[in-house]
Amino acid sequence: MSPADRVRRALRRLVAASAVERILISSAALLLSILLGAVLVLIAGRMTTCTASDAVYYLGVGFCYDPVLVFDRLFLGALGEPFSGGWSPEGQFSVTLRETTLLIFTGLSVALAFRAGIFNIGTQGQMVIGGLATAILVFRAAGAVSGVAGTVLLIPFGIAVGAVFGGLYGSIPGFLKAYADANEVITTIMLNFIATGVTLYLVSGAFKDPESAANQTVPLPEYAQFPTVLFGGRQDFSLVALAVGLLAIGGLYYLLEHTAFGYDIRTSGLQPDAAEYGGVDAKRTIVASLTLSGAFGGVAGAMYVMMVLGTFQSGLPSYGFDGITVSILAGNNPVGVAFAALLFGVLKSGTTVVQFATDVPPQLVGVLRGLIILFVAMPEFFRMVGRRVVDPGSDPVAADGGTTGGSGDE
């Protein structure tokens, strides 16, 4: 058997894996990545110097970094010390949930496009545009209302603004793909740069907060930001935002599974020729799904402005790009996005804890994080690739380039 056949056979098995198998594979991958990471920590620990009292000893050999401590801090730290009695809703767990909330939206954005067979790399740009629009328009609107009524009105307004502007920005690559046959990967990447550049220009000029040295908009009043409920007063996290995120997950799930539009999207993503046969307007579906995808990205921007910063500042963190990994991790399933975003949130927030608690350099923590994501995401990634390579269940016959379907009964 040639190596190509072997690869193909492995891919076929991955593609055919059941849900339970997939969970097992992911768990095994997680464990494996931690083991490999531990080895790396040990090796790095041998290659640096520290006082004997700071070192840990395994089998009589001293190491400067302790992998057990590192992974303990990474996970338990991110969860806010659930086992040591010091758990508080104000703690690190709120940071984890804050990251999770933002990643839910960017993850959904990428997942939706993926389901339609479109690779939206532009969630970052859509988020930036949505965030800036929210910061500006909510600030303008905040003058008209105030107090609790202000919060009740401004929060939904801000989310809507983010969705509309993110959606409009997402529709650009949609139109380009549908009507000019422009590859969405390239256009969305380019539009990311444009979004970053244009917003920097705007917040350093026309919309700059004169009181601040940073390139940012005038901060929103307190009542125009997400209220804290139970959790995270000091950590810029709002349970309301998370609830909106969970609603969005449910909404996207419903849209994909229970509406005709969702059926069109899924069919286009799986088998464009069959979609065309079934009367799906390919161009309309491309534009609509990229617009909706952009809207989710825009809401992520709105959340960041109204929950985390209270203003729009140039140089937003790369939640949009992380959304791609989250989506792949989730198998592009909206429900899976919740769990993938949580894992990602844990890793992000745990990283800071590790940096406080140990001498391990931040670069090494980044490597550990990357390993975990790589290992957990790869099986799903190869499933997606595999689905394209190993034609599902059909015949790989080179039949004169003919268009006949297989003839399995003969």
Added chain:
Amino acid sequence: MSKAVRLERITKRFPGVVANDDVDFEVEQGTVHALLGENGAGKTTLMNVLYGLYEPTSGRVEVGGKTRQFDSPRDAIDAGVGMIHQHFMLVDPMTVTENITLGNEPRKWGGLTVDRAASREAVVDLAEQYGFDVDPDARIEDVSVGEQQRVEILKALYRGADTLILDEPTAVLTPQEIEDLFGVLETLTAQGKTIIFITHKLGEAMSAADEITVLRDGRKVGTVDADDTTREGLAELMVGREVLLDVDHPPADPGDVVASVSDLVVDDDRGVRAVDGVDFEVRAGEILGIAGVDGNGQSELIEAVTGLRSPDAGTVQFLDDDVTDDSRRRRIEAGMAYIPEDRQERGVVMEFDLVANALLGSQHSPAFGSNGRIDWAKTREHAETVIDEYDVRTPGAAATAKSLSGGNQQKFIVGREFERDPELVVASHPTRGVDVGSIEFIHDRLLELREAGVAVVLISSKLEEVRGLSDRLAVMYEGEFMDVVEPAATTESELGLLMAGQRPSAAEEADAEPADRDDPVDAARGGERA
């Protein structure tokens, strides 16, 4: 004379499909041998086995009198077998000489560098030896398709090929270039080379080959001498005659015109004219058959009618409306059902279960939901009805389409489309790959639909099927209707003649050279490069 190539009992299986079934194939040294068959008959698979691209599931390959085991084309080339693929494997920005010698360049300075002068000389000599007209210094991207093909042939000869396999060599050539190619083949065989030439065109097989082997559905149907055979005889071999179970076929009682096309002109994916000025109408309660060897424009015609391909000229009328520019969805909603020929690409979504597949085409229909919501319970019921009534063998409606065999997929599609309550059914190869019992069932259902006043357009390359079911039968050849005949009053050999491109009145004229299409080459090249 000795055999250049002998394939013995070759079987090649792919998951779920037998592409070659126990095929014996022999080629005399120094002759041109055509391998004829429809798309999907297994011609290319068989040649890929000979060329070392596929390992046969069972069977023996013998080249030059010795049994061979080819693990890769490299082995085949070493044994003197060369293959010229349908899509040329040339490096566009490099010159003719560089392409021919690529990988086997004459070396100088102890192998450190390519001896360009020697390369060029070798190519010039080779071209002279076989009387080829090529410019050794031209870049591939600047030369015609015909010349590119000659470069491919020279490349194989340069590597020492004695047996050349040409896969559909005429597909991209103009009529003039085709003639040149046939001249080249003669020169080659005169010098002792052996040519195997894959084609689905009868005329070319007849005029270029010494012997013709016909494959159908992966099996060898026969080998005939090109001089002892007729076009219609070949057409029959290719298409085959399946025993049609008794079709009770009372005369039709046609009603109003349901659909009509006039002056329809359609291009295929490569921009080559596939349908050239076709007119027809089909009435309620009538079956219009369209017969012809695959690849004569039937697919493009049907796609233009059903809304999957926009015609370049002409109109399509459906129920008194001009639907030429209507979307596929509007045509479905107006009552057009369509059984597509490529069921695994179009007819079903392989990853979906049968419930979701039952909805394909009806996802916006009020019968299965409202306000954009899908009523999955109703859809499930519908799927189960189709499964029951059309005898789809499956563990249940929750099974994915890809888990079904091809024939059961087909029955499911037929059921879904027939249950649409259509005004017009366009059925393209509705019984392909279906077991005999189900063939009969599908035929009966088609006749029932006709009785119920539905207009039916039936496309099939099975002659018996279209003859047995149709009330009127159009024969399509090279994008045109040769004739529309009364099936009962037409003999099979008359149909064979029509399918081979000969009008009954002008049989002698047409015998000469059937390829008189508009020059497809520029358009084809443009299409492929894009």
